[in-house]
Amino acid sequence: MILQKLVSKLSQMLVTLVGVSFLTFCLTYLAPGDPAAMLLEAGDTIVSQETLDKTRAELGLDKPFLVQYVNWAGGVLHGDMGMSYSAKKPVTDKLLEGFAGTLTLAAVTIVFVLLISLPLGIWSAVHRNGWQDYLVRTVSFIGVSMPTFWLGLIFLYVFGLKLGWFPIAKSAVTAQGIVLPALTLALYMSSKYIRQVRTVFLEELQQDYVVGARARGLSERAILWKHVLPNAVLPLITLLGMSIGWLLGGVAVIEMVFSWPGIGNMAVRAIAMRDYPLIEGFVLWISIVYMAINALVDLSYVYLDPRLKKEAH
């Protein structure tokens, strides 16, 4: 039963990966520019037609489109995503380099998100329809409607330039440099999160077991921390998983604003330089990571929710 589910899930993921990579491959194939020329040309050197043809044959660029795709996909299965034109380095190296930066940023952001949204969301739920609730909801609405890159620029201007608390445009992974980008992302995500935390807690607070606990004279604090929180963990993990996927793929704008050496920043530059192998690798890599995280979230359910474990056996 569980094996069957796993196989169907994995095959679905595989189909998605093939589809997404094929789509990107089509795009890069149709786009203008000769990859062989781009790989060889560095600066103003002029490359002879002979060398061009030779490189094209070496890279398999003279083959029909489908053969090229199959060759590329075969390489990916062996961990070879081709060479980046702009960096003259293997794509996998470039991806891992950028991914390290993005991963660090994502981890710090998630910590901030939890620190901001959990207390505020719970506070808002406990004081439902009170002034606290309205305050939190208003602030979270403002946060949702604010473009992240604008908030980032304002932070950069105020805290980086005017107050000089944080370095600007360092292009390196530093503890000081991570605060502003992580805070910007965290404020935006928390605005969405607070509402969801609030909804989850409101739902739990109306359950019979809470009424029962109150009837037995337990303090509100004990009910919240000992009984409600453990039950609210499960839906929160789904949300968290989804936002981690978003963080790992969709933060190009913030990485650009703060010159953060992450994978999004790298992808934007790769697109500007028409570095097709790197773009293909980027889209594939992000899709893999995103789906892997979603799968992990699904799996964590089985372990965290005893009811599901029973069903699975």
Added chain:
Amino acid sequence: MTVFRENKLFAFYTGLVVLIVLLAIFAPYLAPQDPMAGNMKLVLQTPSAEHFLGTDKLGRDIFSRILCGTQISLFMALCLVALIAIVGTLVGVLAGFFGGWLETILMRFADMMLAFPGIVLAIAIAGILGGSVVNTILALLVVSWAKYARLVRSLVLRLRNQDFIQAAKIQGAKTSSILWRHILPNVMPMVVITGAMDIGTMMMEIAGLSFLGFGAQPPTPEWGLMLNEGRQYIQTAPWLMIYPGLAIFIVVAVFNLWGDSLRDVLDPRQE
């Protein structure tokens, strides 16, 4: 009209939306200066009585550019949402009503689009095709229709076996007339609600792509692009990045509020 009388808040937000739409339509007549006309004598002027929000690196009036930018942002976002709704509804109705292999193929495709972060592919598509207004809309359309297709399909599945559809079938109504007269009218309210709630989000994504350089191109007065241009002058001319962002924020906020209240009016079951 009774809708407005009974829902004061919705009436208020609708008024704001109408105001924005009017501003967008009449922007070229309202703008004090030509948004495209540079003046090298007036480069990077601080906000003043003459140039209410300052000027940019080419001496263009920021206030006029932001005002005219309303037209572009609104036009792009509305086009995009309409296209997504049409494509999504079409796919959802086809899949839900006809079922079979067509449903399998369409929904597998939709699942595929939902299984990975769309913005990554949107960046790749818009970037590779080359930044332009049309390519931005195309890129976001490719990655956003699937949500609507799923929604519409589930609605159609629920409708398909209801008595009035069965009755129409037995009476010998043509498939096309069942689709147009019975299925679509019942599906549209949810699609409109979802679409209205997505206008703000789409506006933000369009501005984001433009900010990255994969959307509208200079000298278009598009807000995301203006922020991108202003970014380089953050030290010397902060007004270049403050006001376009403020414009995005206000318009997105108004549309989000309006979308939420429209849902409350049309679909009062949800909280």
